[in-house]
Amino acid sequence: MELIYFDHISGTPIHPLVKEVMIKYIEEGGFGNPSSQHRIGDAAIETLEDARSKVAALINAKPEEIVFTSCGTESVNHAIKGVAFARAKKGKHIITSNIEHQSVSRTLRVLMSMGYQVTAVPVDRYGLVDPSDIEKAIKDDTILVTGMHANNEIGTIEPIAEIGKITRKKGILLHTDAVVSCGNIPINVEELNVDLLSMAANQFYGPPGVGALFIKEKTPIYPLIDGGTQENNRRAGTQNLIGIVGMGKAAELARLEMPARIEHLLSLKRYFLERLKTIEDIVINGHPEKSLPGLVSFSVEYVEGESMMIMLDEKGVCVSTRSACASGSLRASHVLIAIGSEYATAQGTLLFSFGIDNTKAQIDRTFDVLIETVGFLRNISPLYKKK
Amino acid sequence: MQYSETVMEHFKSPKNIGRIENPDGIGEVGNPVCGDMMTITIKVKDNRIDDIKFETFGCGAAIAVSSMVTEMAKGKTLEEAMKITNKSVAENLGGLPKNKLHCSNLGADALHKAIMDYYNRKEGKPKEPKQFEKVEYMEKKEAGCHCPYCDAELSEPSPFCKSCGKPLPVDK
Numbered sequence: 001m002e003l004i005y006f007d008h009i010s011g012t013p014i015h016p017l018v019k020e021v022m023i024k025y026i027e028e029g030g031f032g033n034p035s036s037q038h039r040i041g042d043a044a045i046e047t048l049e050d051a052r053s054k055v056a057a058l059i060n061a062k063p064e065e066i067v068f069t070s071c072g073t074e075s076v077n078h079a080i081k082g083v084a085f086a087r088a089k090k091g092k093h094i095i096t097s098n099i100e101h102q103s104v105s106r107t108l109r110v111l112m113s114m115g116y117q118v119t120a121v122p123v124d125r126y127g128l129v130d131p132s133d134i135e136k137a138i139k140d141d142t143i144l145v146t147g148m149h150a151n152n153e154i155g156t157i158e159p160i161a162e163i164g165k166i167t168r169k170k171g172i173l174l175h176t177d178a179v180v181s182c183g184n185i186p187i188n189v190e191e192l193n194v195d196l197l198s199m200a201a202n203q204f205y206g207p208p209g210v211g212a213l214f215i216k217e218k219t220p221i222y223p224l225i226d227g228g229t230q231e232n233n234r235r236a237g238t239q240n241l242i243g244i245v246g247m248g249k250a251a252e253l254a255r256l257e258m259p260a261r262i263e264h265l266l267s268l269k270r271y272f273l274e275r276l277k278t279i280e281d282i283v284i285n286g287h288p289e290k291s292l293p294g295l296v297s298f299s300v301e302y303v304e305g306e307s308m309m310i311m312l313d314e315k316g317v318c319v320s321t322r323s324a325c326a327s328g329s330l331r332a333s334h335v336l337i338a339i340g341s342e343y344a345t346a347q348g349t350l351l352f353s354f355g356i357d358n359t360k361a362q363i364d365r366t367f368d369v370l371i372e373t374v375g376f377l378r379n380i381s382p383l384y385k386k387k
Numbered sequence: 388m389q390y391s392e393t394v395m396e397h398f399k400s401p402k403n404i405g406r407i408e409n410p411d412g413i414g415e416v417g418n419p420v421c422g423d424m425m426t427i428t429i430k431v432k433d434n435r436i437d438d439i440k441f442e443t444f445g446c447g448a449a450i451a452v453s454s455m456v457t458e459m460a461k462g463k464t465l466e467e468a469m470k471i472t473n474k475s476v477a478e479n480l481g482g483l484p485k486n487k488l489h490c491s492n493l494g495a496d497a498l499h500k501a502i503m504d505y506y507n508r509k510e511g512k513p514k515e516p517k518q519f520e521k522v523e524y525m526e527k528k529e530a531g532c533h534c535p536y537c538d539a540e541l542s543e544p545s546p547f548c549k550s551c552g553k554p555l556p557v558d559k
Contacts, residue, residue: 302444303444304422304423304444304445304446304449306422306446306447307398307445307446307447307449307450310390310398310446310447311399314395314399332422343418344424344444347422347444379404380401380404380405380441380442380443380450381442381443381444382406382415382424382425382426382442382443382444383424383444
């Protein structure tokens, strides 16, 4: 049975060229500590800084503005807590949206228990934040706005650049969680007007277990992990150079191949949406244009998502029902409820995220399975009125 | 996947699917906020469950539980069927993942409700078969979700289960 992987939002396969440089690095030693003063340390520094330049180039940042972390979630925690602690004397108010990933919402929840106030602005039915809502939410003691660049469940791309104009004008810091967008769509931190940006290598064909945080120069921020002087005093702990080497290569490939990748993903998405029209009572979630090129979220009325997902998995098609980080949750997705989905509809949601190796033939095979699965589950659903 | 083989068998080929025409008892439980809804209809003959069918909107575990509970109840006397518990359903399925144990409650609850409905009708208190309604119904029921780990009822939103102390999925 050929396995079909349509769950790139949970993690992309490691690109063969990325794998190659990682293995090469291990074979050539793979243990050097960039903090060592001898020649092995020097070589490690060179490797580290080469990767840093490549990650910086991906988002038009300066290399010294990139801090390597262990994952996207760490980057987000670092950005939010780091600014909150560094700016605590100035104020304790933070603005966000109500469709953020758990790494943001739970971090803010912890800060709330420590006396910070959080305002979460709503989104429209496509999941878009209205920048004027952010502006209205700003108070004298607002220190940070944190909003995702693209949503991980419905793919909607947020107007971060416009929000950035407001925060720049008011002298408030702006963090964007670009974990699912970075490396997949063009990002220029200058144009986005952001002070902090979180990313993860396993969203653009790099390895899991390595991420990065862009910190614009002169941004007041505390480290999340204290200790040595690594990462220019911003993130203590010996760097995961094996992962970082992979992330650097993945960033380079993403930058060079991005236009071709986007074109391929968009053609898969268009094809998929066309075929989806053949199933009745489907609701497509997210914005029709301002959306990640490889992601389709849709709700199948009268059927629950996990049962569909497992049946597809049985037939060799790997998809997800929602954010992988929330898959232990039994409640309907907060993102879908925020865009106005009914609970039952939200529970019947599938998330397909395509990658550079996927083909239209795989989509064809998936539809044979999907149509059968939906028919089977609707037949036993008390919500489905048999026609 | 975290499901046992028996769960997967009942999920992939569930028994007793459907809705009995003119049933003697109907049991409806669950709500889509928590993710599962189940309807069990029964036909009673000589104090025994002569026929039983289910319709379920829910996860793999919920479907498997529905199938198993109907298999277990078929042919049993009403008293015997009332004794079927969540635990025995889960055991017959070879166990359920911890965060899915609440699904087994739904199965036994739906069965018991269908039997109670039968008794009520016999005593001349026929109830209108309730249909699942949209949001109004669900929002009222939102507080009725269960902790995915210890299955304690969650009465109010909290980041931790007040019964077992485990962190709960926070969605807002």
